[in-house]
Every structure is written in C-alpha cells, then in structure tokens.
Amino acid sequence: MTTNANTQALSEQGVSIWLDDLSRERLDSGSLAGLIESHHVVGVTTNPTIFESALAKGEAYEQQLSELADAGADAEKAVFDITTTDVRQACDVFSGVYERTDGVDGRVSIEVDPRLARDTEGTIAQAKQLWEAVDRENVLIKIPATVEGIEAIAAVLAEGISVNVTLVFSLERYRAVINAFMLGLEKAHADGRDISKIHSVASFFVSRVDSEVDKRLELAAEEGKPGTEKLRSSAALANARLAHQIAGESFSSERWQLLAERGAHPQRLLLASTGTKDPNLSDTLYVTELVAAGVVNTMPEKTLLALADHGTVDGDTMTDTYVESNRVLDGIAAAGISYREVVDVLEAEGLDKFVKSWEGLLGTIDTGLRRVVA
Template identity: 50%
Template sequence: MNDTLRRLNDAGTAVWLDDLGRDRLDSGELARQVRDGLITGVTTNPTIFHRAITHSGAYDGRLAGLARLGTAPADALRLLTCADVRRAADVLRPVHDASAGIDGMVSIEVAPGLAHDTAGTLAEARLLHWLVDRPNVLIKIPATDAGLSAAAGCLAEGIGVNVTLIFGLARYRQVTQAHLDGLERAARAGLDVSRIASVASFFVSRVDAAVDARLDKRGTALARALRGRAAIANARLAYELHEQVRSGPRWQALAALGARPQRPLWASTGVKDPAYDDTRYVVELAAPDTVNTMPAATLSAVIDHGEPRGDTVRGRYEEARGTLEELGALGIDLDTITEELETDGVARFQDSWQQLTAGISAALGAEGNPHA
C-alpha cells in the first residue's frame, strides 16, 4: 500500500474508487489497484456508466449479441451494468473476505427515475440484488423521502444499501433513522444483522460549489474568507451526528446483536475549484469508520502528493458550527441549498440514465433490434 493511503487507513478512512467500466476490468487495472492495496471498494452511478459505455468500444460485441436476441434497451442496460458490477465484486471478493465483510464492496444504483417511487425502488433493488448475486454488493438508493422508505425495506430483508445523494444534516439524520429502522425490522424477522452492510454517501464538493457561488455575489471580506469552508464543515457535523447515533440506545441494542454501523461515505470528493488543493476533500475528512470514494484523478493526486494528518474531523465540531453560523449571518441558508442540491442531483442522474438508454437503444437499433 502507498504510504499516503496507509496513513489514511490508519486514521480510519477506507479508500474506494468512484469509477468502473469494462475497459478498467478487461485491462486488469482494477485488479492491480486492488492487489496493490490502493483501493478496497468501488462505487458507480448512472453518470459513470454513461461515460463508460458511450465512450468505449468494449461493449460493442455484447451489444451486438443482445441486439440479435431482440433485447429491449432497458433490459440491455441492466444486463451490461450488472455484468460489470458482478465482475468488480469478484475482483474485490478477497478484500471482502479478509475484512470480515466490512470492505471489498461494489455499489450499483437503482434507476434514477424511481427516486420518488418507494415500491418501484424496492422492487428494482430486489431485482439488482438477484441479478448481481454477490455478497459484497450494495444497492444505491437516493435519500429522497421515497428512497429512505425503500432503503429501510431493503435492510429489513437483509439487502445491503448505499444511501446516496445526501447533502444536508437534516436529511442525513433521516438516513440514520432509516438505517436503524431497517436493522430493527431485520432483527425482529430473525435475520443475522451482522451480515447486513450499509454506507451513507454524503456529498461534499457540490456543497462548496453552490455556497461559493453565493459568497462571490456578496463580495465582502467575510464572504471571501468563507469560500471553500462550507462543505468540510457540513461533513464534519454529519460525522458528529454519526457519533451521536452510535452512542444512542437504539444502536447499542443493535450492536449487541452484532450489527455493523452505517459508515459515512464521503462522495463527490473531486475538487471543482482549481484554486483549492486537489486532495482537500480527502485529507480534511479523515476519521475512524469512514469511507472516501474518489474519482480516478483524485486518487492519483492523493497518492502523488496527499498529506494526511490523521483524524481531521473529531474535535473540529465547534469550528464547523461557527462556519455555518457565519454563513447564516450573510444570509446563506445551507438547508435550502442542500435541498436544492438533492433535487439537482436526482435530475442529473436521471438525465445521464436517459442519455445512456437512448444511446443503447440507438446501438441496438443499428444491429437490427426490433425493440430498439
């Protein structure tokens, strides 16, 4: 393991890769990264698959075969993405086994169009769980009202979940409660809760992008001083909430049954503003029992020049609260911003999914598929 990543690991942060595609699998690049100890998990989303499938010829042969079978575009899309996730899960299975099921996970997301459909999300989550058929796979479900009900339902059935598109503290609190609810239902049903994994994907860089845009319009010295501070403060307070939940009686009762905590997973950790250090959303959010899923460029930057300083979250809560109070004094309401980011995040993934479906439909049609 690279020394920088070892220091992150020592601080309690597991490094996952926020990327997947057939090129990475076929070339052996993913296997090498796992073998060398660079990553211990993988996350995917509709945008990642859209980029992987539409910008690579690695899927052409499979698409031609699916066209000859008359496969509908939606079915072809699921077959292609599930195949990639299944292969990635097999690559990461040794990590999963060696860590007693804590790491070595791969995530696959339900169709974004189901974000406000509890029954549809739960049905697709069950389907994905069955199609991939690997113990080290998490089903990604957005943290909408409907999604949280579906996530709790999945956990109650023993299906591991990655609750995603979390931007704000109020929503994250609801995510933690859904996790407790799902595990309690699983325990009442007689399931082994020690085998049910979950992470909560708390988005980081998009918060700074949205807040900084508002700060730039203020033009004051305080506004300039607050640039780039909102996202890390917001995430640190989410971790404080995570600690509070773990100290509560509901979690303690589940822990006594062997339940695993729902680890905070820092997502959207690629820096969007070139004025900022490109490793800041990694080194400033290192803490026990966390995951940081990084785009390939961010992972490379961390390996090359990242400077972890141990735990950079605990003990910084008052400072974080002060940052949010200063933002409030400028009339910047982070709750409103994070609600808008959730809506926008769902819309972005829906758009990527629709574009990918259209692209696959066109590819199947080119092969003479009557369903395209």
Template identity: 55%
Template sequence: MSDPLTTLTEAGVSIWLDDLSRERLIDGSLARLVADRHVTGVTTNPTIFAKAITGSDTYADQIHSLALRRVDADTALQELTAYDVRWACDVLRPVYDATGGTDGRVSIEVDPRWAHDTDRTVAEAHALWRLVDRPNVLVKIPAVKQGLPAITACLADGIDINVTLMFSLHRYRQVIEAFLAGLERARVRGHDVTQIHSVASFFVSRVDTEVDHRLDKIGTDQAAALRGSVAIANARLAYQIYEQYLAGDRWGALAQAGARPQRPLWASTGVKDPRYDDTRYVTDLVADGVINTMPEATLHAVADHAQIPRDRIHGTYSEARQTLVELGALGIDYDDVVTALEDDGIAKFDASWDHLTTELSATLTEARR
C-alpha cells in the same frame, strides 16, 4: 518516506474508487489499484456508466447478444451494468473475505428515474440484488424523501444498501432512522443482522461549488473569507451525528445483536475549483471508520503529495457549526442550498440515464437490422 495511502488506511479510512468501466476490468487497472493503491471498494453512478458505455466499444458484443434476444433498452442497461459490477465484485472478493465483509464492496444504483417512487425503487433494488448475485454488492438508493422507506424496506429484506446523494444534516438524521428501522425489522424477520451492511454517502465538493457560487454573488470580504469552508464543515457535523447515533440506546440494542454500523462515506471528493488544494476533501476529513471514495485523479494526487493527519474531524465541531452560522448571517439559507443540490443531483443522474437509454435503444435497433 511513508506512503500517504498507507497512512490514510492506518488512520482508519477505507479507500474506494469512484469509477468503473469494462475497459478498466479488461485491462486489469482495477486489480492494479487494489494491489498497489490500497483500493478496497468501488462506487458507480448513472453518469459514470453513461460515460463508460457510450465511450467504449468493449460493450459491443454483449449489446449485439442483447439485440438478438430482443430485450428493451431498460433491460439491456441493467444487464450491461450488472455484468460490470459482478466482475468488479469478483475482483474485490479477496478484500471482502479478508475484512469480513466490511470492505471489498461494489455499488450499483437503482434507476434514478424512479427515485421519487418508493415501491418502484424497492422493486428495482430487489432486481439488482438478484441480478448481480454477489455477497459484496451494495445497492444504491438516493436519500430523497421517498427513498427513506425504500431504504428501510430493503434492509429489512436483508439487502445491503449504499444510501447516496446526501447533502443535508437533517436528511442524514432521517437516513440513520431509516437504517435503524430496517435492521430492527430484519431482526424480527429472522435475518442475520451481523451480515447486513450499509454505508451513507455524504457528498462534499458539490456543497462548496454551490455555496461558493452564492458567496461570489455577494462579493464582500466576509463572503470571500467563507469560500471553500462550508463543505468540510458540513461533513464534519455529519460525522458528529454518526457518533451520536453510535452512542444511542437504539443502536446499542442492535450492536448487542452483532449488527454493524452504517459507515459514513465521503463522496464527491474530487476538487472542482483549481484554487483549492487537490487533496483537501481527503486530508481534511480523516477519521477512523469512514470511507473516502475518490476519482482516480484524486487517488493519485493523494498518493503523490498528500499530508495525512491522524484525525481532522474530532475537535472541529464548534468551528464547523460557527461556519454554518456565518453562512446564514450572509443571507444564504442552508436548507435552500442542500435542497437545490439534492434536486440537481437527481436531475443530473436522470439526464445521464435518459441519454444512455436513448443511445442504447438506437444501437439495439440498428443491431437487429
């Protein structure tokens, strides 16, 4: 009987883990997932780090050292998270080398409190790039409006970028434009575009959570029939956009220079509604060239019982578009849904970072006494 994770990898899907903590690094569980579960990358976010740092005493020695150096909470937080990401990059370095830099990647996010400040986001991205100082790090920038020029500016400077918190098809088109503009500028500036990497993180399950809530308020049979269908339809149409840009002349010119495409990454793939199959955001989004970043529980569920098709995206575009048409016919505005999700995503990361900074500030103060 074939291993579902092997089948998924053979279908062209890169398996990344959506989690990181110092405990996972110390006890070797990340290395074991790389060795035994086909994990070829790691993503983090402010909420993941807030949980890791406040829920473990493995950071105590470094926090004590930071307190002795009299650093503030923001600087300490950068040092703590960069330490973990640097270590994870080293664990994934053999994968990075074996895949020519395509995989073996670890992401670290800019301070989400500055997501709507372009210049500060660029400065933060440069600081993290220097601080981690590993060729396989990806700096995450949220795909809000003000993040778009920051994405272009960082890519133009040769910084590898993970564009995160995408929900909207319109925003994805803008992200692709920002990516192309960044590579074009990098090329003009003399950077080796063959060495610049980027992924575009399109969030999945949160779309169903928001839409299903609105459908349940409507309460009709037609609304019930649409439950659990919008997130996958949205992601499939995003992949169609990806294919369209690969076929465009603008990308063709960059590809001739050896540039690498910005790969689609399916994020938020853990199932939040227990009525749904726990592997659906993996098995229904299989296509060559994508990344699926999973919480560990989803990773193990896929390994245990998932049925992996060779491709679940091509041939679905008409059906996916019809799903969004039916959503609008029920009175649910797509643009309102994705805007709410983007705003909520930034707010949640802000709250996690604020809470962590407050906790860390108190800990640093106590350690100095």
C-alpha cells in the same frame, strides 16, 4: 507490486479508499485489480454518469450488445444486464478484500434507476431485482435519500439487502437516513434475519456544497455583507465534519447498542463528491481534510492519483473540528444564505443530473443495439 505510501498512510488512519468509477475496460485490463494492490482501493461506487461514460466508449461492450440484440432485448433490458454484469465482475475482483475485512469493505455499488427516486414502491422493487441479478453478497444497492427514498431504504434493509444511501447533502436528512437504517435492521431482526450480514453506507456529498455556497457568498460580498471572504470554500468541510459528529453520536446511543449486541454493523459515513471542482483549491482537499477512522472516501481516479502523488495525511482532521464547523455554518447563515435552500437545490440538481445521464445511457445503448444488428 510497490504500494503507494500516501494511500497507505490514509488507509492506516482507518479510512477506506473506494474508487468512484467502473467500466468493462477497467475490469478486462486488470486496472481495477492493480489499484487494489498498489493504491489500497477496497471498494467501488458507480452512478448513472459513470456508466454513461463507460458505455459511450463502447468497444468493450460490443460482444454483450450483440448477444442482447440477438435475444431481442430493448435498451432498458440491455442497460440492466450490462450494468449488473460489470458490477458482478467487480464484486468478484473484490472478493478477497470482502473476506479479509469480514464484509466491511470489498463492496461495489449499483444504483436504482434514478427516475424512481420519487417512487417508493418502484425503488423497493428494483432494489430487489438488482440484488438478485448481481447475486453477490458484497454488492450495495444505491438508493437516493429523497423523502420517498427514506421509506424505501428501511424496507430494503429489512429484506436483508445491503444499501448505499446516496445523494445526502443535509445534516437533517442524514439523521433521517440513520433512523431509516436502524428501522430496517430492527425490522430485519424481528423477522428472524441475521443482521450481521446487512451492511450499509451513507454517501454524504461534499464538494458540491462549496460550489453552491461559494456562488452565493460572492453575491453576498457584492451586496456589501462583511466576513464573506473568510467563509469561502469552508462550508463543505464543515458540513461533512458535522455529519461525522452525528454518526458518532448516533452509533453510541442505547438504541444502537441493542442492535450491535445482535450482531449489527454500524452504517458508515461515506464521503462522496470528493473531487475538487475549484481550481484554486488543493486537489486533495476533500480527502486530507476529512480523515477519521471508520469513514469511507470514494474518489474519482484523478483525485486518487493526486493523493498518491502529493497528498499529505496528517492524522485525524475531523474529530476535533465540530465547534469550528458549527461556527462556519452559523457565519454562512449570518451572511443571509439559507442552508435549507442550498441543500434542496443540490438534491434537485443531483437527481436531474443522474436522470439525464440515465437517459443518455439508454440512448447510447439503443444506438448500439441498432448498430450491431445492421
């Protein structure tokens, strides 16, 4: 199979390309395996919205729905079994990548019930259940980076469970995520665990930052505040690039070196929400402008195909941008836009979206269970 030159170029820059999508149909058709060969896809992320969309189509899940209905499963049980089955199968598809990269890539993520995002103990308990149910070393358990989630992240990592920390929007919260990661590894090591087997990524959301900030910049412009136009569509890149700076500083610290000497792998920065929402922007903006060795970019299929078709990769576009990125955020603050307010709104909206998708998923499954027994 011919490999795509543009995705190959991104991969050669050290960026891991993950697909932000999964479905039974994609697994059964061989589509996922094909993207590994043709588009350098080396991992998958999922979330409640992705599973809601997959299950709404339904046909590929009919047999398992019938089996679950015959066993008397309710919607909660069925969702758990169906999603862990998909993720387990995807983990098997990526087993070769996982082995070839010594566990760095070949990863598939599954998220705890988003209704537990403010429940530390509930998150810990379900993370353990998902880890045991999928029963594959290359699964990542997704935990939202809420205040309550930070403690859960450290506790789950300490149990030897690999984690994808999701819904990270702010630089301050990202620092807390890295601290929780190191705390978890320190506890795991103290308990005698092999920390070389524990992997983690931190999903730093990108495009939604521009959506929220640009909306506020428009209001600032209407109020006559100068300089707002040049700041449009610049906040998300600046925020992500400064997250990259934080990662570089954190994983060159003395604290980290002690863990690295014990076999630990650094938590990688994962760029999420990289599909462009503004039609006036390049549809590969949040890929080609966020290139640096060691980062992960998880893309919806539409963005992946756009990259493959016309994306241009021109080397590292993050490392030498920190000074300008700080100027961008300073300019946004000078326009009267509160960074803290923006990231708080985005976290609340993100959680709300996932909870609604989860409830929609439960409703779809409940309808399916009733249908197959009718």
